[in-house]
Amino acid sequence: MAAETSSSGAVAECRVVVEAGEEFVDGWEVVSINQWDVEQVRVLILSTAALYRIKYKASSGEILHHHRQPLDDICRIQIGRFVFGTFAVARLFRSAADEDGIVGLRIFSAEHRGGSSLLDEAQPFRTYRAARAALVDLASPDALVRSIADAILVAQDEALGRRCTLDEFDIKRSNVLGPLSVVRNKLSGV
Numbered sequence: 001m002a003a004e005t006s007s008s009g010a011v012a013e014c015r016v017v018v019e020a021g022e023e024f025v026d027g028w029e030v031v032s033i034n035q036w037d038v039e040q041v042r043v044l045i046l047s048t049a050a051l052y053r054i055k056y057k058a059s060s061g062e063i064l065h066h067h068r069q070p071l072d073d074i075c076r077i078q079i080g081r082f083v084f085g086t087f088a089v090a091r092l093f094r095s096a097a098d099e100d101g102i103v104g105l106r107i108f109s110a111e112h113r114g115g116s117s118l119l120d121e122a123q124p125f126r127t128y129r130a131a132r133a134a135l136v137d138l139a140s141p142d143a144l145v146r147s148i149a150d151a152i153l154v155a156q157d158e159a160l161g162r163r164c165t166l167d168e169f170d171i172k173r174s175n176v177l178g179p180l181s182v183v184r185n186k187l188s189g190v
Helices: 009-017 118-122 141-160 180-188
Strands: 024-033 039-047 050-057 062-070 074-083 103-109 125-130 165-168
Touching: 009 024, 009 039, 009 050, 009 062, 024 141, 039 125, 039 141, 074 141, 103 141, 125 141
Parallel strands: 074 165
Antiparallel strands: 024 039, 024 125, 039 050, 050 062, 074 103, 103 125
């Protein structure tokens, strides 16, 4: 397995979530984009058996909560540039220059186990982009996104003897803000 490539203090602090019997592989600071199209800073930790998504409070060094996704539950990874619809409400809060063209990562769950709420269950994927803090050691956000995808594929190959599908095409961000974005995402298969 690969050694840690991130110099992040958050990654070092969050390694403790890795369960007994698993080994830490790598970690990254990312921005997670939830089902309401809201961006939240998170830490991803990859172990030899799972991918952990962690809410970490840097000011206190506290792990507020985390979610464990087994490697065999990851059925597809999508890498692509974020695009918004022409009439996306989200465009009111972000400039097109800032968002269109940024490379993101979408990780799909085979079991659609997004979390404990009904809204989490309705979304069969998690969407991420590079966090600014994570880009210190990398040439571009593209490099971070690709390194995460590559690390997951290698970990799956080593742990399971197989890899999930890797697709490369645009990732459409929601045109709808709020709980209705979950319904739109589910119905459109985004």
